Amino acid sequence: MTDRELLLFSVDGKRHAVDAGSVQRIASGRDPEADWILASILGRPRCPRRGLVVNVDGEERALAVDGVEGIERVPAGVVSPLPPFARAAIRTAGIAGVVVRGDELLFLVDLPQLIRESSKESSLYAQDE
């Protein structure tokens, strides 16, 4: 069974994981090149110091996060899909699975999907206003 490289990050006091290969680079909070997403279903960073930059449909987008803890290589077996009922019940496709890390469960985030949904919500809010 192959290992996976996960990048661990935190938003609003909670830790999450993303496949490291899906992150193009880590931007600083002052990087004007990135198109920033400040709030998502993960919450809003309390102190957005970093951004996880990914390619979303050909464009570079950055999810603002409180911190990046680093990259961790884990056996593929510690990553489970979301339970089917949970997958059916949550209102997002941006959570791809669960990482078992000792007693802790982290959500494996599908970052491009999460950013797509966040953008959609932002535009919906904009229409409401």
Place this chain on the structure above:
Amino acid sequence: MRSQSLQREVPDPWEALGSPDHVSLFVLRLLGERYAVEANLVQEVIRIGPITRLPAAPAFLLGVFNHRGEILALMDPAQLLAEENTPLATGSRAAIVQSGEWRLAMVAEALEGLISVPPAALESPPASGPGPSEFLKYVANTREGPLAVLDLARMIDAARARSIPG
């Protein structure tokens, strides 16, 4: 004498699981009332470990937890029945249920266990409408009081439908 009478009227629910003469039910307490699910849908009773809440989850989905290496979703039926929370404490128990392809854990105020009732004791629920009756398969009057049997498949379908963003 009394215990002999009880044994005749309420056979051992484990023996009754395969008996066509009785229906085995797993009784749990929700919203201060007695509810049940068909016993063959209940696979295990467990103590809930630490729960991790999911982002963008509806109120009836309390989160996920690790049960001996399996990640399970934890549902609060009281949220579907009456939009109320089931109080949880350290060491609270849950029933792991399987309905079709859906395997999940259900919390309750208390898990009372198995009982066995004759099929004739089960009656159709009151006309359905919004509220708990929407999710009932049967009602029954048992020695311990009224009992409402949940239609687990309907609850799961309703939960999924409520989760689809409008």
